Amino acid sequence: MPPPDVDSLPAEFSLIARHFRPLCGEGALDLADDAALFMPPPGRQLVFSADAIVETVHFLPEDPPDTIGRKLLRVNLSDLAAMGATPLHYLLTLSAPRSTPDAWFAGFAAGLAADQAAFGVRLLGGDTASTPGPISLSATIIGHITPGQALRRCGAQPGDGLWVTGTIGDGALGLLALRGEIADPTQHLAQRYRVPQPRLGLHLYGIASAAMDISDGLLQDAGHLCRAGGLAVEIDAALVPLSDAARRAGRPEVVLTGGDDYELLLAVPQAREAALLAEAERAAVAFTRIGTFLPAPPSVHVIGGPSALPSGWSHF
Amino acid sequence: MPPPDVDSLPAEFSLIARHFRPLCGEGALDLADDAALFMPPPGRQLVFSADAIVETVHFLPEDPPDTIGRKLLRVNLSDLAAMGATPLHYLLTLSAPRSTPDAWFAGFAAGLAADQAAFGVRLLGGDTASTPGPISLSATIIGHITPGQALRRCGAQPGDGLWVTGTIGDGALGLLALRGEIADPTQHLAQRYRVPQPRLGLHLYGIASAAMDISDGLLQDAGHLCRAGGLAVEIDAALVPLSDAARRAGRPEVVLTGGDDYELLLAVPQAREAALLAEAERAAVAFTRIGTFLPAPPSVHVIGGPSALPSGWSHF
Numbered sequence: 001m002p003p004p005d006v007d008s009l010p011a012e013f014s015l016i017a018r019h020f021r022p023l024c025g026e027g028a029l030d031l032a033d034d035a036a037l038f039m040p041p042p043g044r045q046l047v048f049s050a051d052a053i054v055e056t057v058h059f060l061p062e063d064p065p066d067t068i069g070r071k072l073l074r075v076n077l078s079d080l081a082a083m084g085a086t087p088l089h090y091l092l093t094l095s096a097p098r099s100t101p102d103a104w105f106a107g108f109a110a111g112l113a114a115d116q117a118a119f120g121v122r123l124l125g126g127d128t129a130s131t132p133g134p135i136s137l138s139a140t141i142i143g144h145i146t147p148g149q150a151l152r153r154c155g156a157q158p159g160d161g162l163w164v165t166g167t168i169g170d171g172a173l174g175l176l177a178l179r180g181e182i183a184d185p186t187q188h189l190a191q192r193y194r195v196p197q198p199r200l201g202l203h204l205y206g207i208a209s210a211a212m213d214i215s216d217g218l219l220q221d222a223g224h225l226c227r228a229g230g231l232a233v234e235i236d237a238a239l240v241p242l243s244d245a246a247r248r249a250g251r252p253e254v255v256l257t258g259g260d261d262y263e264l265l266l267a268v269p270q271a272r273e274a275a276l277l278a279e280a281e282r283a284a285v286a287f288t289r290i291g292t293f294l295p296a297p298p299s300v301h302v303i304g305g306p307s308a309l310p311s312g313w314s315h316f
Numbered sequence: 317m318p319p320p321d322v323d324s325l326p327a328e329f330s331l332i333a334r335h336f337r338p339l340c341g342e343g344a345l346d347l348a349d350d351a352a353l354f355m356p357p358p359g360r361q362l363v364f365s366a367d368a369i370v371e372t373v374h375f376l377p378e379d380p381p382d383t384i385g386r387k388l389l390r391v392n393l394s395d396l397a398a399m400g401a402t403p404l405h406y407l408l409t410l411s412a413p414r415s416t417p418d419a420w421f422a423g424f425a426a427g428l429a430a431d432q433a434a435f436g437v438r439l440l441g442g443d444t445a446s447t448p449g450p451i452s453l454s455a456t457i458i459g460h461i462t463p464g465q466a467l468r469r470c471g472a473q474p475g476d477g478l479w480v481t482g483t484i485g486d487g488a489l490g491l492l493a494l495r496g497e498i499a500d501p502t503q504h505l506a507q508r509y510r511v512p513q514p515r516l517g518l519h520l521y522g523i524a525s526a527a528m529d530i531s532d533g534l535l536q537d538a539g540h541l542c543r544a545g546g547l548a549v550e551i552d553a554a555l556v557p558l559s560d561a562a563r564r565a566g567r568p569e570v571v572l573t574g575g576d577d578y579e580l581l582l583a584v585p586q587a588r589e590a591a592l593l594a595e596a597e598r599a600a601v602a603f604t605r606i607g608t609f610l611p612a613p614p615s616v617h618v619i620g621g622p623s624a625l626p627s628g629w630s631h632f
Contacts, residue, residue: 032544033469034398034528035365035459040356048440049351050456052409054447082350093368093409093454124364131370133449138409140366140456143351153349212350228348 012128015102019109025089025122036125038089044144049079051141055134059194060178065104067194068137069111075215076141077119077198078262082213084151084205085143087119092126095136119200151204151211156229156267160209162291163266163276165199167243168218172258173251188245196262202283207275210267217257221265222291222300229267232296237305241288253306267293328444331418335425341405341438352441354405360460365395367457371450375510376494381420383510384453385427391531392457393435393514394578398529400467400521401459403435408442411452435516467520467527472545472583476525478607479582479592481515483559484534488574489567504561512578518599523591526583533573537581538607538616545583548612553621557604569622583609 021030027037040046053075055061059068073090080087092112096104116122124142174193177184184190204211210229214221218240222233237252246255266287268276273289280287337346343353356362369391371377375384389406396403408428412420432438440458490509493500500506520527526545530537534556542549553568562571582603584592589605596603 029468032540033466034395035363035401035457035466037399037461037466038362038364039463040362042358046354046356047351048354048407048458050407050409050441050454051443052411052445052452052454054411054445054449054452056448057411057446079350083353085351091364091366091456093366095368095370095373095452125366127367127454129368129370130373131450131452132372133370133452134447136368136370136411136447136449136452138366138368138443138454140364140407141351142364145353147355150349150351150353152345224348 015105016128019105020123023109023112023116023123025124028124038124041144045147047080047083047085047143047145049076049141050138051075052138054136063194065107066111069108070115070195072137072139073112073115074196074198075262076139077200078213080141080143081199082151082211082264084149085145087121087141087143089122089124089142091124091140093138095129095131098130149205151208153210153212153225153228155210156225156231156293157209157269158231158293158295160267160269160293161289162222162233162235162293163268163287163289164241164263165285165287166263167241167246168261168263169246169255169258170243171196171260172254173246173249182249186245188243193260196260198262199264199285202285203279207272207279208266208268212265214261214263214265216259219256219300225265225267226298226300230298232294232299232301233291234294234301234303235291236303239288239290241286256305331421332444335421336439339425339428339432339439341440344440357460361463363396363399363401363459363461365392365457366454367391368454370452379510381423382427385424386431386511388453388455389428389431390512390514391578392455393516394529396457396459397515398467398527398580400465401461403437403457403459405438405440405458407440407456409454411445411447414446465521467524469526469528469541469544471526472541472547472609473525473585474547474609474611476583476585476609477605478538478549478551478609479584479603479605481580481601481603483557483562484577484579485562485571485574486559487512487576488570489562489565498565502561504559509576512576514578515580515601518601519595523588523595524582524584528581530577530579530581532575535572535616541581541583542614542616546614548610548615548617549607550610550617550619551607552619555604555606557602572621
């Protein structure tokens with residue numbers, strides 16, 4: 001009986017070797033072992049987050065595959081940014097139909113490679129599987145931080161300002177643009193939907209009293225800070241920072257409740273505002289005060305907003 | 317304008333709070349923050365693995381949901397077992413159709429809870445998402461080990477024996493049984509397909525020269541040890557240990573090439589066989605020598621096997 005041909009690996013292993021092995025960091029053991037090894041940096045607390053993204057739910061079948069890889073990494077990196085952590089490594093699982101062309105994997109891996117270089121992270125391990133359904137991706141990101149210095153969602157106090165980084169609403173408007181529902185002549189909105197900007201590298205420990213990233217819509221996520229702090233917040237819709245493209249789109253209800261921003265949402269005591277603005281200048285990141293926390297049962301009040309608002313995005 | 321009702325959370329958050337928050341370990345921050353915090357045990361090397369399982373590919377729509385949770389954890393735990401690591405924590409991502417009944421989540425979480433207790437692991441974080449496709453699950457498992465003592469796939473030497481734990485083929489035969497293709501009067505095979513047994517807690521450092529777990533079929537995975545060691549292996553099919561149920565099934569080609577065993581595959585020098593058998597007795601785990609590594613180009617030879625063998629399972 002002829003021996004199984006072990007020199008020609010099944011296609012799954014060839015795919016991993018060609019596209020994912022080049023992404024490996026130290027300890028990944030070339031993705032050729034059952035698990036990866038990692039010696040933690042001494043004296044540091046590790047920070048972990050896992051996010052899944054699904055074709056047609058979080059990205060579109062026609063999105064360039066490199067942007068899908070970058071979005072997967074960036075939504076996970078954004079969680080580290082929300083905690084004030086520094087990224088190190090990630091693990092990846094990928095389920096795709098058997099018919100997925102090799103060029104898709106090549107593009108996806110190229111996007112990962114570009115953002116590995118941009119954010120200083122390396123692939124530590126993962127798994128590939130087939131699926132009869134849409135492409136389903138998951139990453140677990142590993143970062144580190146000085147023990148006790150993680151930013152938390154709890155901690156806001158009455159009188160603290162509510163601040164955001166960057167501009168709000170671009171991601172959700174980008175999805176509308178890609179669906180042909182609004183114009184996007186500069187492609188700014190589509191690009192922000194496909195490739196969000198995790199706000200890593202900011203030094204907010206000792207400045208922000210609470211923090212999170214905005215993934216499910218500004219109002220819903222502001223609600224999370226309220227519940228975690230036992231407070232209400234009043235948001236002035238006119239203060240919410242918009243890109244030129246978002247302003248032209250004229251869809252304030254989408255800006256306030258759409259998801260996919262991946263900007264930071266912060267509570268900042270008035271006494272720390274000068275420090276916040278100094279950090280904003282150092283990092284060249286825009287921070288905008290959009291509201292105030294109030295001593296009241298958890299709720300989100302919007303002043304000057306559109307008359308009808310859907311509640312935030314919920315998967316279930 | 318009425319404020320969004322932040323007291324009644326969207327269903328996604330209720331689902332997480334009811335089913336997954338009770339699974340949390342220290343550092344998971346009640347799954348209410350953007351990421352989890354983890355202070356690594358001093359002086360220990362961490363071990364990471366991530367595996368995905370997909371409905372209809374790795375489990376069946378009619379499988380009891382508790383067994384799906386247990387299988388997800390166990391296939392990941394098996395990777396730690398293959399490296400000789402001790403499990404600590406895991407992160408979970410879950411994509412399911414919006415129509416998935418709450419009882420499915422309750423059963424899935426109950427299975428996780430049972431195996432958390434059985435294996436001493438806790439949930440550290442994760443994500444839930446909707447999908448228009450099959451349920452897609454992914455876990456990243458975190459373990460620890462004495463630095464430098466991980467078992468690796470490389471390291472087998474000519475003359476080393478090829479050993480397996482437990483019995484081989486039950487998982488793949490269980491899938492055939494669940495499809496109605498073979499009889500399974502005791503349900504032993506179906507149970508082994510649904511709830512594999514990760515071989516944790518064995519002390520094989522200094523005994524095994526190479527190790528991995530068998531997930532893609534005995535012959536294919538033996539080929540991995542051959543490639544990693546630059547060796548051939550000769551397997552005596554008559555020595556491959558079978559459960560009574562597998563023997564009755566009479567499908568040796570499935571036993572040798574089917575996946576889903578999650579037993580360990582080891583290379584053991586002859587001089588360490590006494591130590592291996594002592595460890596087998598201590599741990600009450602069966603170890604069986606099924607072949608010998610040979611100084612030849614990587615290949616897998618089977619003596620006394622069935623006349624036609626499909627090559628191992630490949631996802632792509």
